[in-house]
Ligand SMILES: CC(=O)N[C@H]1[C@@H](OP(=O)(O)OP(=O)(O)OC[C@H]2O[C@@H](n3ccc(=O)[nH]c3=O)[C@H](O)[C@@H]2O)O[C@H](CO)[C@@H](O)[C@@H]1O
């Protein structure tokens with residue numbers, strides 16, 4: 001059992017090193033399995049639990065994988081992939097397991113999905129993935145919780161997503177990349193991570209156009225080859241560090257952000273946080289006095305749902321009433337009860353939350369219900385009086401690498417403990 005212990009009151013100052021993106025590296029590991037020869041090299045890999053699970057899953061289907069932690073590099077040899085089964089005990093521990101299905105379909109003609117995990121955020125359907133595979137010529141059988149997808153070669157088709165699913169878009173691009181003929185994916189996701197995956201697949205020999213427009217065209221090719229690729233920065237990790245500066249009255253230089261934070265930056269600026277781009281470094285500074293804010297989550301370029309929970313903590317520390325509307329997931333407010341235990345005043349009504357700040361936060365024992373509510377509680381702990389103890393830290397480790405060490409280097413009083421239960 002992993003547990004985080006945070007004692008609040010310290011302003012975070014210094015240089016924060018932003019990790020590679022979880023939501024880019026996971027599809028890239030899936031993409032690496034599409035190459036039947038050679039070795040793929042992924043750089044700037046975040047050393048997070050989801051990556052460890054992805055490595056275990058790749059090994060379970062027959063790939064040879066080296067995770068070089070201090071070099072943040074993965075080397076993947078997929079030449080001996082021989083099992084179509086994604087075993088439940090690994091696959092149910094993270095969402096990214098679904099991203100292995102296109103490679104297994106192409107390489108072995110079938111994929112057996114014994115379960116898919118990920119954060120518990122209400123309904124998390126996969127119908128667009130399976131309907132898309134069917135439109136490309138696969139047969140999809142569901143037996144209770146096990147899904148069996150079979151295809152002796154896929155054929156291009158026009159696909160339409162009811163909503164621009166992130167992993168759905170990635171999976172259908174990978175499925176189409178080796179299908180015969182042309183596939184068009186309408187209402188495709190626009191997230192920067194999807195574009196990074198398209199870049200990697202393009203280097204591998206895939207023919208993909210329209211990334212970032214919502215209409216993606218894929219011309220199928222006969223084979224993809226192993227390449228080297230550097231994973232883009234994690235904009236969610238960067239957002240969390242910017243928020244840590246905001247609530248503690250700190251000053252941070254974010255290194256490795258590359259891209260701008262878009263709407264997250266604008267919302268924090270409205271709250272009174274100062275940003276300055278200094279070449280490759282994004283500088284964030286706050287006096288610690290924050291104005292309230294309104295947030296409506298949306299697919300990119302809207303406000304990312306994954307930063308909604310951390311932003312709820314920031315809102316609880318702002319002077320006045322903030323409003324949050326969660327539009328992507330129907331169960332993403334588990335944080336509210338935990339923040340209220342610490343003294344916040346958050347009222348949830350369906351998909352909307354009203355946060356009345358600023359109320360002083362006091363450290364106590366709280367529960368991370370998912371990855372982002374976990375990191376939001378770490379933020380709350382940084383600004384609270386006394387000690388905040390957060391269980392289960394595993395959920396935080398799913399998505400943030402070496403969190404305690406990185407925050408301690410900036411002056412935070414935070415420890416990560418491993419206990420028997
Ligand atoms: C590993 C990964 O990249 N995870 C991210 C990905 O999850 P993920 O790809 O699972 O999220 P989706 O974009 O697919 O899901 C968003 C919404 O669409 C619905 N939906 C999705 C697919 C489908 O076939 N049918 C359907 O109805 C879901 O129930 C959910 O309400 O995007 C989410 C939304 O930005 C992020 O929170 C996750 O961090």
Ligand SMILES: C=C(OP(=O)(O)O)C(=O)O
Pocket residue numbers: 094095096117118119120306371372399
């Ligand atoms: C919802 C998330 O992740 P996953 O899709 O991997 O569960 C997240 O990163 O906040």
